[in-house]
Amino acid sequence: MATDVLQRYCEKIKHELFQSVLPFWDRHSVDNEFGGFFACLDVDGDRYDDRKFMWLNGRQIYMYATICGAYTASELSELSTDRLSREKLLKDALNAAKFMYAHGVREGKVFFSLTREGEPYHFERKIFSACFLSLGLGSLGAVLKQDGRIDEGEGLVAKSLLLLKLIIGWSHDPSSLGREVCEGAPKTSPMNVPMILLNILDELQVKGAISVESAMAADIDVKQEEEWCVAEIMKHVRSNEQRVLEVVLADGSLCPGYDGRHMNPGHAIEAGWFILSYAQRTANHELAEVAEKMITWSFEAGWDKDHGGLFYFLDAEGRSPVFLEWDMKLWWPHNEAMIAFAMLYEASCKEEHLQAFVQVADYTLAHFSDPTHGEWFGYLNRTGQVTHRFKGGPYKGCFHVPRCLFMVYQILSRCIAKQPKS
Template structure:
């Protein structure tokens, strides 16, 4: 990538993060009355619902601590992260040590799911905050929660099953993927043999069970031993999820100086871009059936913000690690489509849900699933990687 383009992209991502995305959320999301953050927001920041999704609380708490640790020691960022930590500690843990999935504005429990996703974001929130605040108690909280979620993952019988295992045994790509990412984050606080064990096992499971070379696809759901399932669920790939996993793997390859891991991550990226890119309208499709049969998900052909965020960073990282121009070309192609369709030029931030042709489907900026995570993470990671690229020219 040429130096002038690197410099242009640095400005786009740095200013997009610091002058657009973060100011939008700092203005609208902080609940000064009850604590925590209000995430259900319309395009202009109007509150649509006061309930609080716990995994989104964890994500924003993590993000603000990360900005404090990696960009600038701004007191408002640390204070905002602390604001999130205090709400999480006070209201978001059940008596069994697990976390609720959603609580009311004043912290009363609403939902608790069989999945342990809220806990993974709780781990990274407490871990990153502990580094920002120098708070050993919060680090111990992160470690305790991490060990709890590993226990539940390694002993699935402790949680209610989604499908009766006596009838059909399946597993989801989401769990080894999120454990890989969560462990990479808590590892920043210090070494532990458990972290490397979990990362190794997560990599093995993704690369051996979910990555199918014969169909050039990373599947979302497979049999318990990696078998391909002949069902809508078994034929489904989620290009955005697979692309996100690809850069988790590439980052692990960079951390270990392991070219084989980097190559595997790039292979997943290649496959997922081929499957996901909409050749008619542009942009990345949400779900794809690898046999071309009808997808089970009604929203399969929509364009969501987060797969494009993940693809922008994955392609930039792949280009940086391999030097291959095809990844620069993909980055530019995705950048052009995403930045011409998602940004809200009037109110700031990005729209989250588009129709297949790129027109707006919903004006929400935040809900139970969408919030300040994928976009600001992409902006921060791209900015910092571009700074490294600039130094090496």
């Protein structure tokens, strides 16, 4: 019965989130001296680099705010068997928000990484450090306002909006980031920019950080930006071939060479559930159907039928992908697939979506989770063996795993509550 399946996985997911993953980051990532979060953590949580990465700090602030916004202190203590303190999570998130914004945002620049003490270490000419700092600040601000800490909350939301305005400008005109434009390079539309912007706009509204009206007061037209994001993402959806491409030309036509054949199943699935979330919030049923296709096409194309798990990269014509890591199995595409199929099942109750969720969840929990030290490994080879023993690094922090577990736990709990009583 579906109820038995839902209950079994709901318990597994709850244990992973509250007994393993969040406690790992709570124990090992917090810099109590300067503020902010460390990301470079070995298998047992031992720190192997002191740098602080802006996008990972923004994501962890967001994650802590999300947990604190969903649970009271007593609920969180009960779920985590007294390991997690809501007060401590909020304090650590707020210290990180103050530290990273004060040291990592200068004259319209948002640095990618800082030293432990807060000196800028590296700057990338991309939008994503700003994106996740904005997401974290806005989400935390909403929770503080919810808790009655109005001035602190509004201050963080104001900073989030300032960053969001910069992000929107960079999304439409990336030349303002200072990236050199080469004469021979075609003008392209990468999917990562509109999908992340759409998710930020969606999250900040759902969490109550911004409204259409408050954003308009900051000279941000939320509806217009959401529509732009959706239109840009739709350029990548090739219905005739039943695939989602990572990069297309700016007009939506195919990009020449291997760039135009590049497929990233994890990104496509993630973009699919971002679109689905937006479609559900705006009651756009046709767009929800497109999102379902994006998810199922990408999952079917990306699943390794010989060894299980999702390939990292594929070539749309079946050629050998040029990226050497193409056949590795990374943690985050599996997280995105778990979220996507849980969302699709909740929306449709289709058995095929529950089966797909079970398929990816079984592989993911068996191969990535570490019951010995907590948290998950991030990188496997094609046959499912761990290739990198660390739990956190420059590109893996407290985000994809806990976001997946939190969302799936919430979704499965709602599905169980709707099941008929025997």
